[in-house]
Amino acid sequence: MKLLNCPKSQNRGYTPLDGEKLNSNLEDCKEVFNILSPESDTEEYWPKTHEVHKDLRNSVQKFYKDLHKLAIVVISHLENALSLPEGFLSNHHQSHGPSTLRFLKYPTQLVQKNGAGPHSDYGTITFLIQDMIGGLQVNVDNNWVDVVPVQDAILCNVGDLLAKWTEDAVNSIVHRVIIRANKPERYSIAFFIHPVDETVIGDVTAGDYLMMKLTNSHKTRLQNVHEVSS
Ligand SMILES: O=C(O)CCC(=O)C(=O)O
Numbered sequence: 001m002k003l004l005n006c007p008k009s010q011n012r013g014y015t016p017l018d019g020e021k022l023n024s025n026l027e028d029c030k031e032v033f034n035i036l037s038p039e040s041d042t043e044e045y046w047p048k049t050h051e052v053h054k055d056l057r058n059s060v061q062k063f064y065k066d067l068h069k070l071a072i073v074v075i076s077h078l079e080n081a082l083s084l085p086e087g088f089l090s091n092h093h094q095s096h097g098p099s100t101l102r103f104l105k106y107p108t109q110l111v112q113k114n115g116a117g118p119h120s121d122y123g124t125i126t127f128l129i130q131d132m133i134g135g136l137q138v139n140v141d142n143n144w145v146d147v148v149p150v151q152d153a154i155l156c157n158v159g160d161l162l163a164k165w166t167e168d169a170v171n172s173i174v175h176r177v178i179i180r181a182n183k184p185e186r187y188s189i190a191f192f193i194h195p196v197d198e199t200v201i202g203d204v205t206a207g208d209y210l211m212m213k214l215t216n217s218h219k220t221r222l223q224n225v226h227e228v229s230s
């Protein structure tokens with residue numbers, strides 16, 4: 001199956017195993033497929049329809065919309081819990097905004113390897129769905145603690161912009177993925193909920209912050225099209 005590589009200035013489409021570093025000091029070992037909102041999604045980044053199930057794109061777009069609705073509910077509850085005015089956070093999110101749905105695959109390794117380097121997520125909140133293989137860890141007081149997979153659970157992480165926005169009433173958490181030796185390949189899905197680009201948070205706009213973080217994590221891309229085993 002052929003997939004168009006993610007352009008450096010954007011966060012969409014396919015990123016190969018060596019295409020991204022979530023922590024500048026470490027090579028990641030993961031494949032990624034990102035989609036933006038259905039309104040800004042274009043066919044060119046998808047595999048050709050004869051290579052995948054014909055409903056794949058529609059189902060993923062519907063999944064995006066459902067997750068976005070759920071995110072607005074969670075963000076509204078957060079406003080309430082943090083005694084913020086109604087709409088203070090939620091009004092700055094739109095279903096056709098820059099939130100990103102990401103599918104990740106971590107291949108089997110013979111020795112333990114870094115899957116995704118230590119980082120915090122960039123946006124408002126992240127929903128994370130992981131399979132039962134394990135390897136996700138959060139950093140608590142300088143110790144790595146396993147996030148033990150729970151069937152059908154959705155994890156919710158606080159992102160950097162939400163921490164800034166709430167003046168650290170909530171904090172983004174540093175996390176990573178390690179690939180333990182001889183484990184089956186691991187799959188996860190992340191939905192990054194980002195405010196619309198022009199939202200001013202502290203001394204930055206959400207769009208500028210996101211662009212700065214994404215540009216740092218994307219390595220130089222040498223090829224445009226990748227042949228991917230399905
Ligand atoms: O695969 C995972 O469980 C985590 C991925 C992640 O943290 C990310 O893509 O930001």
Ligand SMILES: [Fe+2]
Binds near residue numbers: 119120121175
């Ligand atoms: Fe993350």
